[in-house]
């Protein structure tokens with residue numbers, strides 16, 4: 373089927389929720405994708421952080437073939453061989469004790485919020501009342517279901533669907549005083565993306581995360597981290613919180629876990645897990661044998677790639693920082709490992725650059741209006757970084773004149789730049 377006929381049919385038959393680029397992808401290998409016309413693209417987005425091993429990884433392909441021929445689904449009414457093994461691997465690398473498997477990021481986040489409420493009801497009451505208040509962060513993104521939306525600190529996602537789940541208050545991200553002001557005995561959880569992804573690749577400050585850990589520990593509330601985008605090797609460690617020396621009570625992961633098959637997980641401590649009993653939470657599809665087999669394979673590969681992600685992340689960040697010196701339009705360069713961003717001075721420039729790179733066969737993404745986001749597969753090499761940075765340099769130069777807001781002098785007085793906390797940790 374051609375791009376024209378697919379897009380005509382979709383326009384007629386699908387809910388109009390996506391503004392797709394006019395490209396029909398038909399296959400992928402490694403860091404490259406090919407469209408229906410045979411054009412090759414360098415993938416610096418990995419399906420928004422999902423294809424961490426690149427496309428068509430031989431070990432993943434083999435695992436899918438093997439398991440698809442044996443057993444795909446049994447439901448959670450029965451045992452299969454792989455959930456326990458996957459839970460063992462995830463608890464080992466996270467320092468947590470127990471896992472629950474689901475199908476997506478938003479579903480993992482919903483489960484994490486439910487754990488916080490259930491734990492407070494059972495084990496951490498506020499006098500005769502149970503603690504129900506959740507503190508979430510401004511500028512955060514946790515998904516599209518009601519609980520996730522209720523904790524997402526961006527009005528544009530929430531507004532069309534109010535009223536949402538009650539009991540959520542928002543804290544200014546990385547504002548210690550605001551967190552101290554809003555935290556009290558009614559709080560059951562503090563919810564943080566260790567690195568805000570959709571919000572523009574903004575890492576949590578060390579002091580802020582430590583304060584959240586201290587306050588929650590003192591009052592018996594839970595520190596709940598969203599590592600759906602930044603976890604599982606993306607920053608060069610298994611989890612982004614491992615850069616900070618903090619152990620959360622609950623962490624949600626998803627995106628790269630099963631390399632494109634739908635799989636998410638909630639990881640938590642023994643103490644928190646005690647608040648759940650049979651029938652309190654569940655899912656039909658979550659943690660099926662096919663997805664679990666692939667995730668086990670993914671974790672084997674991820675472990676081998678951590679050092680490479682750290683080295684390439686450092687190289688990539690340094691190259692972007694060098695671009696920053698050359699371009700007046702660049703307002704900030706930030707990130708960790710292979711989760712990097714360049715913030716430019718206007719949405720128009722970010723849009724024009726993203727479009728031009730795509731025309732040249734390089735896939736990146738614009739998020740939060742002015743932020744160019746890079747989430748390449750962990751298997752990229754220096755030559756791919758060089759290609760991207762060179763093309764970015766040209767695209768910025770070509771597009772920044774007509775869209776630029778700040779001149780050379782003005783850049784100095786532009787809004788304060790938020791540098792990354794641990795750019796190459």
Ligand SMILES: Cc1ncc(COP(=O)(O)O)c(C=O)c1O
Nearest residue numbers: 476477478513514515569600601
């Ligand atoms: C940090 C974060 N949390 C949650 C989600 C929601 O995940 P999903 O789209 O799999 O529901 C996303 C998706 O982009 C995310 O980046």
